[in-house]
Amino acid sequence: MSPLTALIPARGGSKGVPGKNIKILKGHPLLAFSIAACKMAKNIDRIIVSTDDEDIAEVAKAYGAEVPFMRPKEYALDNSVDSEYLNHFFDNVSCEEVALIRPTTPFRNPELMDQIIDHYKAKRFVCSSLRTAHKLSESPYKMLKRGEKGYWSGLFDDFNGATEYTNMPRQAFPDVFQPNGYLDIIKKNIVKNDKWKDAYGAKALAFQTDFVLEIDEQYQFDLANSSMRATDSLLLERLTNDPY
Numbered sequence: 001m002s003p004l005t006a007l008i009p010a011r012g013g014s015k016g017v018p019g020k021n022i023k024i025l026k027g028h029p030l031l032a033f034s035i036a037a038c039k040m041a042k043n044i045d046r047i048i049v050s051t052d053d054e055d056i057a058e059v060a061k062a063y064g065a066e067v068p069f070m071r072p073k074e075y076a077l078d079n080s081v082d083s084e085y086l087n088h089f090f091d092n093v094s095c096e097e098v099a100l101i102r103p104t105t106p107f108r109n110p111e112l113m114d115q116i117i118d119h120y121k122a123k124r125f126v127c128s129s130l131r132t133a134h135k136l137s138e139s140p141y142k143m144l145k146r147g148e149k150g151y152w153s154g155l156f157d158d159f160n161g162a163t164e165y166t167n168m169p170r171q172a173f174p175d176v177f178q179p180n181g182y183l184d185i186i187k188k189n190i191v192k193n194d195k196w197k198d199a200y201g202a203k204a205l206a207f208q209t210d211f212v213l214e215i216d217e218q219y220q221f222d223l224a225n226s227s228m229r230a231t232d233s234l235l236l237e238r239l240t241n242d243p244y
Contacts, residue, residue, distance in 0.1 A: 001121045003045035004099045004185070006038045008065065009085055011076035012053030016217045021051075021103050022059045025224055026232075028239045030215065031056065032063045033106035036238045039064060040110035043117035044099060050085050052076035064242070068092065083191055083199045090188045097124075097188065102181030104215045106224065107232050116183045116207050128201025130185040133177035134211045141165055141173045182209050 010031050014020035022029040031049070038047045049060035050071045057067040069092045075084040082100075089098065099117065101108075120130040141159050144152045144166060159165035159173070190201040215221050 001124070003043050004097065004117060005046040005048060005093065005095050006041075006044045006099045006101050007086075007089055008034050008038075008047065008049045008060070008101045008103055009082075010049055010051045010053075010056050010060065010103050011071065011080075011085075012051065012056055013076065013078070015078065017215065017221050020215065020221070021053075021056050023221065025106060025221065026236060028236075029059050029063070030106055030221075031059055031103045032239055033235050034101050034103045034108070035060065035063045035065045036235050036242065037108040037110050037113060038099075038101060039242070040234070040238060041113040041117075042110075043114045048089070048093065050089055063239075081197065081199075083197055086186055086191045086199050090191055095188070098186050100181075100184040100186050102184075102214075105181040105212055106215065107212060107235065108182060110234075112209065113183050117185070119207055120185045120205060123205055126203070127205035128190050128203040129187060129199070130183075130205040130207060131179055131200055132182040132184060132207045132209050133179045134209050136176050136178050139170055139173035139176055141168070142170055177206075177208065180209065180212050180214055182212055 008031065010021040017023060021031045025033065035047055038044045047065040049057065049065045049067050051057050051060065051067065052071045052073050057070065060067050071085055071088060075088055116130065116132065140155055143155055145155055147153055154166045157163070159168070162168065186199055187201070191199050213220060213224055213227070215224055
């Protein structure tokens, strides 16, 4: 199996962090970190950014990605779903699967990206997609919702028959995972099948990563600016020295 094309979806119009995808993080636009990681991964040979925003398109091209088409505005709304821009991508690019790289997860290890793709390659005929996620420290069974009359209740009716489950020890509950956009792999034939609106299909292959920071709010952007790990330094070094 040859290296994959990477697709980075980067629409304009972010509400949580205005201009998020090209907001400066550690001296570079947020989007640039995902482009740099893809350039360093051996199992990725082409990087395409899907955007509806001309400024984002210019930044993407400046950092070495392709923007061979602009995404229609109707596929870049607050309530737009992945299958819309993925359908548009597969209509314009000749490939059977794509590595989906979300720019809101900027800090990636290129070696782990290659491992994820290798894992998919070994099982590609028995899965409908691959999806990365990290383990959550708290189960949704420990979480509360507030009712109309101002009383707390659990999110679910019961846990194994117990209705007062929210005070049970967390070890009693199954492990749960948060999808994190580190690197997902999407198949064209699943996206084109109207039965699956989420683009992942019925057999999304699991790949667990360590916890990674996702940026959807300003406090997360501030936290990203103040944190630094070894792999983050590698990406920054690439961005600093890369002629793009």
